[in-house]
Amino acid sequence: MIAVDGLTKSYGTATVVDGVSLTLPDAGVTSIIGPNGAGKSTLLSMVSRILGPDAGTASVDGVDVFSASGREVAKRLSVLRQDTHMTARITVRELVEFGRFPHSGGRLTPDCRASVTSALSYCDLDHLAHRGLHELSGGQRQRAFVAMVLAQDTRYVLLDEPLNNLDMAHATGVMRLLRRLADERDKSIVLVLHDINYASAHSDRIIAMRDGAVVADGAPAEVITPEALEDVYGMPFTVHRLGDDLVASYFR
Amino acid sequence: MSPHELTLEGTEAGKAPTRPGRSVGLVRRALPSTRTARVIASLSVLVVASLTVFLTWGVDGHWDYALPRRAEQAIALIVVGAAIAVSTVVFQTLTHNRILTPSIMGFDALYTLFATTLVFFLGANSVETMDPWIMFSSTTVLLLAGATTLYRWMIGDGSRGLYTLVLMGVIAGTLFGSIQSFMVRIMDPNEYDSLLDQLLPSFGALETDVLALAAVVMIAGVAVAFRFARTLDVLGLGRERAITLGVDYRRAVTWLLMLVAVLVAVATALVGPVTFLGLLVANLAYQVTRMHRHVITLTASILVAAVALVLGQALLQHVLHFNATLGSIINLVGGVYFIVLILKESRA
Incomplete structure (x- = not known):
């Protein structure tokens, strides 16, 4: 389990991540979505030790990320950067x-x-x-x-926008690979995604952030709804059920 | 679609799979290591050859006089070469930049300022007659102290990043340079003449015990660099990747910068500033080894430095008959190579 408690980061007067507390499970695919500047990548960077927090703690299976030796953390948590x-x-x-x-x-x-x-x-x-x-x-x-x-x-794998600059075939290939890692190797995959439909199709859990705080958190069926998405992104959505997938439409 | 199908698009389509992957792997895998072994072996042969040339050229029977003197000089050349080579390779890995040398952090400028200050306040006579032990150790300690203070202050909590550190080093160097040129302006011309002797790198007369001390420090420093070689490999991937692979970045960088400071201080205190030597040997080492492993690049850079300095000094003595200094030759060759590097980088 990754436990995040009260993580905060600000630049000057702008608070990018505002006292986020959550726990990430030790298996499955968890996606973090949200508009630009919501603090998704900043949150991930702090848990990855790349960025020092202003306040708060984070631990991986009980090992404090910020005070333990780099090697001990790196045996439990791997990170794929953008x-x-x-x-x-x-x-x-x-x-x-x-x-x-x-x-x-x-x-x-x-x-x-x-x-x-x-x-x-x-x-x-x-x-x-x-x-x-x-x-x-x-x-x-x-x-x-x-x-x-x-x-x-490592048990935990954090990925920051792994689909950036990939076409559909490659993006789907990477998502399938991550899904397989979670299913076959029992890993906990946590990734920041911009494409909510990839998040919807491949995740066990979706965490939505806005203005440095978590605003929605749950299974895809709970987060991929017109109301929840509108609240996160501030624009209208329609959600369709296509086969097993919930597909959000926002193009018009 | 499985990930496998993804590779069957574009130029990669079907090329490799025509041969069984494993045998291709074995053949290709064998190649780099034998190549590396061959490169290191050839460089070692070159070192031995240049040493032989340097030690035996034109001795004319005065072996018992010439050999010890020349051997001592050869050791000095190798100590300086190894210190400069290793410090430059480490510095370039930390900054991810192949056209930087530690001198950009203001080392040469600090040395120049120190030498000028001595002549300015104590007078040329007392500086020239000063005990070389005192001279060497005080210079080394001063360069180290300067670098330590600067680094500790600049690294701070580590959030400012390495480039800020380098830029502040550049500014510090400019400040030292300005103070030095002010002192030179109001200095007695005769004293300035004697100062110039010190400011040009010289591999001339060296005290044996000073050389022994420098050699010990150099060997210790190089050993530390080799101990850190695998960490350096990871640091070469960039700060973020190094951290996520479990390197305690701030600690590693602080230690490695201190190591660079020690090595540069030893080399500079021994012979004066040799700016371009590091740039030259580090890049030649990368070019011949084509490796990212520091065990290899560090070894190669030391060998290249030894060849360059020993052979350069031999040519200087026997072909140019001392009508130039080794420092000026290094700066000429290094300067030209530097321009070539910049042109290549700007085209890439």
């Missing part, structure tokens, strides 16, 4: 091997190599393993980073 740009010229396999750093300190054990190989094939990257990361398309690179997170082998 930006997949990389200055270092490394191959896909080398990138995935970095995922083992919290466990091995960079000295790969046979176990490490095995889990790197299995992460690569789980993300279907075997045939690209020795390609340079810079030679890959956006979708392939995103999968390479997912494989790195997989090799890190």
Whole structure:
């Protein structure tokens, strides 16, 4: 369980995340949605230790994120950032091997190599393993980073807008991969999403934020409703049921 | 659609799968490591060759006189080269920038200011006759103290980021430079002449025990850098990724910057500022190894530095007959290389 208590971050007089308290489950897919500037990414960055909070605490399975050693936290919590740009010229396999750093300190054990190989094939990257990361398309690179997170082998995986700049085929591929990780490997996937319909189709739980606070929290059927979405985004929505999916329409 | 199908679009379609993935993997995997081994071996051979040339060229039978003197000089060259190479590689990894050297943090300027202040207040005579031990240790301690204060103050709570630190270093360097040029303006011209001698890097006469101390510090510093090599690999991925992979970023960066300060201080106190050497050897090392692993790039940069300095000094003595200084040759070659690098970066 990830427990967040009273996390606050402000820049000058603007409070971006305002005393958010919530718990994230130890399994399933949890999506965080909300308009730009709602504090979704800031919240995730603080739990990821990339940003220091002004107030509040966060813990992962009882380990305090801000005071524990980096390595202890990194064995429990992995993070996939929005930006997949990389200055270092490394191959896909080398990138995935970095995922083992919290466990091995960079000295790969046979176990490490095995889990790197299995992460690569789980993300279907075997045939690209020795390609340079810079030679890959956006979708392939995103999968390479997912494989790195997989090799890190943590119970919790945080992803900040993993579908950014991906076309529909790649976006769906990444979402399916994450869903499979939650179902087959019992991981808890927490991701910030802009596309509410992806959130609706793949999540077990949706958390909606606005102005630095949580305004709706529940199963997709509870959050993907015209009333709730209008409250979050401040614009009219219609919600249709198509097969198993709830699809929100907001284009006109 | 499964993720597998995703790869069957665009140029990647069907290329790799025609051969079984595993055998391709084995073949390609073997290549980089043998290549790296070959590069390191060739560089080591080059080091030995340049040392042989340096130690034996034109000795004319005066072995017992020439050899110890030359050996000592060769050690000095290698100590300086290794310190500069390692400090530059570490600094460039921390700043993610291949055209920066630690001198941008104002090290050279601080050294220049210190040397000028000494001559200004004590007079050229007493500085020239000063015990080299005192001179070396006071310079090292001062550079270290300056860097420590600056870093501690600048790093603060760590939120300001490394680029702010670098920019503040640039400003501090400019300040030191301005104070120094003011002192030079009101200085006795004869004293200025003697000051110039100190401000140009020189690999001439060195005291044995000073050299021994510098060597010990350099070896300790390089050992620390190699201990941190794997952390440096991760730091090369960027601050955020390093943190999420479990590196205690602030602590690691503070320690590594202190290491850079120690190494630069030793090299500068020993021979004076050698700005472009680090830039030159670090980038040559990246180019020949094509690796991101610091165990390899650090080793290669030390070897390249040793070759460059030892061979450069040999050429200076026997071809140019001391009609230039090693420092000015380094700055000439380094400067040209720097321009090439900038042109390449701007085109990439």
